[in-house]
Amino acid sequence: MALLSAFEPETNAPPLPPEVTQALFMERTMSVSRLESFAVCPYRHFVEQGLSPKPRKEWTLTPIDAGNFYHSALEGFTRLLPTIPHWPKIDKKTCDAMVDQAAEPLFEQLLSGVMGDSARMRAQGEKYRRVLKRVAWTFTRGAKQSAFSPQSAEVKFGYGEGTPPVALTLKDGSTVYVRGIIDRIDRYEGDAGVYLRVVDYKSGTEKLDAARIFWGTQLQLLLYLRAALSQEENAQPAGAFYMRVADPLEADREDTAQVEDALARALCLRGVALKDAAILRAMDDGSPPLTLPKVLTASGDFDQRAMLANLEDMKALIGHASQMAAQWAEKMRAGEIDASPLCDQKLKGPCEYCDYAAICRRDVSRAPENARRMQEMHFDALLEEINKRKA
Ligand code: SF4
Known part of the structure; x- marks a missing residue:
């Protein structure tokens, strides 16, 4: 004091x-x-x-955790781009598969965290996956005309x-x-x-x-x-x-x-x-x-x-x-x-x-x-x- x-x-x-x-x-x-x-x-x-x-x-998922998750996943997605010769001329399915590949280690980390492999964490992970897929596809569509x-x-x-x-x-x-x-x-x-x-x-x-x-x-x-x-x-x-x-x-x-x-x-x-x-x-x-x-x-x-x-x-x-x-x-x-x-x-x-x-x-x-x-x-x-x- x-x-x-x-x-x-x-x-x-x-x-x-x-x-x-x-x-x-x-x-x-x-x-x-x-x-x-x-x-x-x-x-x-x-x-x-x-x-x-x-x-x-407090050991809860906060928006900061979500932010870090998205940053790391999008970094992984961007690093995959040079390995996809036709990017951005790809279809949504390919884009989704790239997100799955880039984010997989992060999902594993999420489910092995202090909150464990629970229904709540799985639902949270699925929400992150949906957001990432929509963001990655929007980014890819934009890149086609840039x-x-x-x-x-x-x-x-x-x-x-x-x-x-x-x-x-x-x-x-x-x-x-x-x-x-x-x-x-x-x-x-x-x-x-x-x-x-x-x-x-x-x-x-x-x-x-x-x-x-x-x-x-x-x-x-x-x-x-x-x-x-x-x-x-x-x-x-x-x-x-x-x-x-x-x-x-x-x-x-x-x-x-x-x-x-x-x-x-x-x-x-x-x-x-x-x-x-x-x-x-x-x-x-x-x-x-x-x-x-x-x-x-x-x-x-x-x-x-x-x-x-x-x-x-x-x-x-x-x-x-x-x-x-x-x-x-x-x-x-x-x-x-x-x-x-x-x-x-x-x-x-x-x-x-x-x-x-x-x-x-x-x-x-x-x-x-x-x-x-x-x-x-x-x-x-x-x-x-x-x-x-x-x-
Ligand atoms: S921002 Fe925080 S530290 Fe600064 S005057 Fe306001 S209450 Fe005080």
């Missing part, structure tokens, strides 16, 4: 003493999620990473990994290195050169949000894109996307053409794409598109609602994410532990789902007094603002 009371949260709290900061936060390498966690609330980051309380573990192909899966970047870490230079001249795992890198080589896009699998409906990019709480996709581009000289950024891994349709619905199209709409890539009609067509030349939401109108113009950035803007976005990441690393190293959650205009934010409210002693039924308020932002306004700052 002595340690807790010494670090009670307060607005504009004095920084941690240098010796404490030195002991807790001076690593040279950190993950993107850690930087994002600091951006959302420095005090929560301090409790989570510094005090590191260990919540009691010139981008999966280049690698679960790409680790960081020290000692095949791909170098993202280096951030701080104001004092020191360097912090960012590590991570990119779920998938897709590649296209056309007349104008090589283009890469990164894809991150999410079981929820995560979307890129202009305000969150601006405030530096959504760094992941853009830093992953920077890491992917470091793999290949002269490669250009084609985009950075989330891909939903879920089955939003009823389990027992027959896989008709309408069901498959509804799935494609629900699971399409969501993120920022290069504003280049040729590259957008290389990503998806179908009508209707299956892998991207509508980015071009019928007359071939760019759809105003799409998140599109030209090459300079794409570089500016990566530069902004890098600058924000460096800023968080600097503040972390300076011992900042303000309980200043980043909220929306209605003061909704991280306090509502924070595990550490009891330590922070915040009354979660009331709006936080010292929140930073994030205003909604249109993507064009974000580009304008970050380009202004760059100038």
Whole structure:
């Protein structure tokens, strides 16, 4: 308790003493999620990473377990692709068999876990299998009308990994290195050169949000894109996307053409794409598109609602994410532990789902007094603002 009371949260709290900061936060390498966690609330980051309380573990299947299962299975599926000469020109049966092969070791692991080979675990496994088959088939259908192909899966970047870490230079001249795992890198080589896009699998409906990019709480996709581009000289950024891994349709619905199209709409890539009609067509030349939401109108113009950035803007976005990441690393190293959650205009934010409210002693039924308020932002306004700052 002595340690807790010494670090009670307060607005504009004095920084941690240098010796404490030195002991807790001076690593040279950190993950993107850690930087994002600091951006959302420095005090929560301090409790989570510094005090590191260990919540009691309950042996149940949580959504995290499902997420890990899907990630590993899709990694296995992607690794099988080079062994199937005609992929993506395969039928659904072949695609299902590939999922079975890729996921088999994971099913065995699931049934030999602490919950054992029970009816409940078998039902859970069957649900995972159904989701994976629908996702893999949607991915395969989309690939049939795309010139981008999966280049690698679960790409680790960081020290000692095949791909170098993202280096951030701080104001004092020191360097912090960012590590991570990119779920998938897709590649296209056309007349104008090589283009890469990164894809991150999410079981929820995560979307890129202009305000969150601006405030530096959504760094992941853009830093992953920077890491992917470091793999290949002269490669250009084609985009950075989330891909939903879920089955939003009823389990027992027959896989008709309408069901498959509804799935494609629900699971399409969501993120920022290069504003280049040729590259957008290389990503998806179908009508209707299956892998991207509508980015071009019928007359071939760019759809105003799409998140599109030209090459300079794409570089500016990566530069902004890098600058924000460096800023968080600097503040972390300076011992900042303000309980200043980043909220929306209605003061909704991280306090509502924070595990550490009891330590922070915040009354979660009331709006936080010292929140930073994030205003909604249109993507064009974000580009304008970050380009202004760059100038
Ligand atoms: S309850 Fe809110 S202010 Fe307190 S640590 Fe959690 S996010 Fe931060």
